Amino acid sequence: MEIIHFNATFPGSTHDAAVWQGSSLSQLLETNYVNGVSAGEWLLGDSGYAQLPWLMTPYAGADENTSDARYNLAHTKTRVLIEKCFGVMKTRFRCIHKHRTLLYDPVKASKIIAAVVVLHNVAIKRN
Template identity: 45%
Template sequence: MTILSVNANYGGSTHDSFVWRNSLVHTHMEQNYLEGDRSSWLLGDSGYPQQPWLMTPFRNTVANTPQRRYDNKLGLARNTVERCIGLLKMRFRCLAKERVLRYNPTKAGRIVNACCVLHNMCIGANIQMDQQPQHDPELPAEEIGVFPPRVRQEGITHRNLIVNMYFQ
């Protein structure tokens, strides 16, 4: 539940896949992949593009198939991320109310960064929250179109290999 990376350079209406494409973490993961790393992956929801280093769910899977089993396990693993984001928004209601910080973009970004640091301090001090987090749905990354089809196809190939190896 600790936040390892935050990018508060873009407004709340900016799609996750655009922020991801312009992040240092994306650059790092892509560079590792290009240098031959085929064993490191991040997990994303359908708001992110399938890439060789970023595993996302399938769409419209059928019950009792390897793809559905993969999606179920991916969802379980990603649950921690969703809980973390929900907890952050619960601790710092300014991040959730109306989804708008009423400050100039630079100050709003500093507030987001400060909230993330304070959240990590709360985690480190074992300060608990009593409420359950909420999740905001995202548009699928394919509908945004900011990634080359070749990279998406390589990601689909890697995801299919994982499904065939572990979920048959």
């Protein structure tokens, strides 16, 4: 449940897909794919993201008992880990819980999110 990449430069009202498109990780994966260096690199995204060769999203409207439905089930079971990670982090740092609001200017709020991610990773590593 260690976070290996995050982007806290956009306000909370920005759609996840827009944040993703503007991220350095997205650009790196696209560059690697275009240059043929991305063998074995994939990310899982929810249905709010576009399907890309390096970004796997669920199939919409997959019929039961098909390979698409089995893929969606495996996809969901795998993505549960990131949702659990977010839950642990929100429990540990109540200031980022859904019903709380960081009442700071965007620059300071970004620094708080960065600190929370770093402290979360330290806590995970030190058990």
